[in-house]
Amino acid sequence: MPGKMYLSLNFRKISKSILVFILAIFFASQSASADKKIIDNGIVSTNLCIDALLIALIGTKDVIAVSSVAGDSRYSLIADEVKSLKKVKFNAEAIYALNPSLVLASNFSSPKTRLALNKLGLDVKMVNYAQSIKDVENNLSYLGEILGASKKAAEIIKTIQVTKHRSENKVKLEALQYSANKYVNGQHSLISDIFRRSGFIRPSQMSENPQAGFLSSEFIIKAQPQLLLLDKNEISSKNGKNSRYNNAIYELSDQTSIIHVDQKQWSCGSPSAVNLITQLGKKHSEILRKKNAGK
Amino acid sequence: MLESRPLKAFTGLTLILLSYFSLKVGHVEIDFFPAFFDGLSQNKTADTIILWELRLPRTLMCLIVGSGLGLAGAALQGYLRNPLAEPSVVGISSAAALGAVCSIGIGVSAYGIIYTPIFALIFSMAACWTLIHLTQNTDSKHSVILIGVGISALAGSLTTLMLSLSDNPFAVNEIVFWMLGSVTDVSYFHVLISGPLVLLGAFFLFKSSSDLNLLSLGQETASSIGVDLKRLRLDILLGTALIVGGITSVTGIVGFVGLITPHMVRPFVNHEPKRTLMWSPAIAAILILISDIAIRIIPTTGEIKLGVLTSLLGTPFFLYLISQKRY
Structure with missing residues (x-):
């Protein structure tokens, strides 16, 4: 019995050490990559609202495709800016064919398609639908972080905050x-x-x-x-x-x-x-x- | 039985009372009589605008929709001698819906409110022409139903195709809501589009009412008595197309009224097609007015669509009728 107890305590110690080690690596990698671009192949954005934030933050340079509505000037303010980009619907096959390193999707997008994209090994990041100006700021911060454009995000948020108090x-x-x-x-x-x-x-x-x-x-x-x-x-x-x-x-x-x-x-x-x-x-x-x- | 004076008076009184309630009851409360008299003296308040600009055209539209669909249903059931016949069976409603969907899908509807009704009307006329053209060399009434079902299926598939190919989620949303059928916020302009077409259609159908009585003796007998079957078919189809096209182009698809009303009327008029034709418009108008008032009374955050409610109310009633009749 004592031997068994000793083994069990030892096992707990080892498990804790491994967990701490994993967490340390995770947080270290997070802070190191905070302002580093993670985009290699390019980004596919699949929602008009996310498209607008994306273009405001990094322009069109690293973007492979945006949502199909983004090119329609009746509904989109960025129709001219995204003219040269591919337009894509939220369809796993079409998105996978573009081989993006990052897919941006709305929290209202089809869970079925998101699951399919995950299974295909694509990195899908969800952006919440903004229901307030505060949400816009949060989305900007979040996207700024994952796109390596935190500085630009902070600039835009500052402009918003100057306007919104009035x-x-x-x-x-x-x-x-x-x-x-x-x-x-x-x-x-x-x-x-x-x-x-x-x-x-x-x-x-x-x-x-x-x-x-x-x-x-x-x-x-x-x-x-x-x-x-x-x-x-x-x-x-x-x-x-x-x-x-x-x-x-x-x-x-x-x-x-x-x-x-x-x-x-x-x-x-x-x-x-x-x-x-x-x-x-x-x-x-x-x-x-x-x-x-x-x- | 419906011809008895008290029943006539009761039906007329019900229509008047329901029309009054349709004007009085709404999403918001108004002071009815002050609003009524203020409107007459051109004094504009929120209540007068609601009563005269929104509720009056809506009530008129309910009367047009009900009477038109009831009449078209009775005429088709009388002509085809098929208790399941209704305006949508001959494909005209679906074609009108396709026209409206096209106008929204390709963005023409954004140019003004006139374009959706115009598109719906053109498509319903095209469907009518196809129906008349394809049935002109046959005497069989079954052919009319089968060709109508074919036109309906084609229009339905094209509508679905438009929906699935639409790049624009906003248009899809608008199309779906339009197709549910509604008289909300119709204006005098819409009444002026539908009214004359329904009147013209009614002229063709009432003109055929005596022939429909003779047709109930059988095609051959009717023909030997002097009924021009081809002429009768042309009148019925044209009348139905004008009515259904005129209504669907403004309200979207309002189902079941054309189907159930003749069934309600028939036992009271000894199953006589002519008298069914005479009474169905009034009874259908009552049904539509009741449904539209119910829509406004039922507390919901949004608004139930008229087409949805008529189907919801109509289906159980229809099933009950069928179970009683054992067709």
């Missing part, structure tokens, strides 16, 4: 974004965060329903937000109206200030989403000025 002491006005397909984003979405940071809050009628969803125009008209952000559509815009909306929405223009903004400006958690904070901040001041003048 609303703190402002009078809160009600605002809502309403898509042409009748979709309203929820309380925990990037656009809601952009509104909050520009000095706007969700209309009181909608506060009971913080979820995203498809809503009839009735809700929007009844809510009468002070600012209504509608989709901009160069093609179907006439007389300052987007003809894809029911015309009744525009009847409210006396009570509600309506602006049209292209969804691509904010739908992705890209650094450019922050520009909208500046634009909305100006609109906030303008509405408040009008409101005060009317008193």
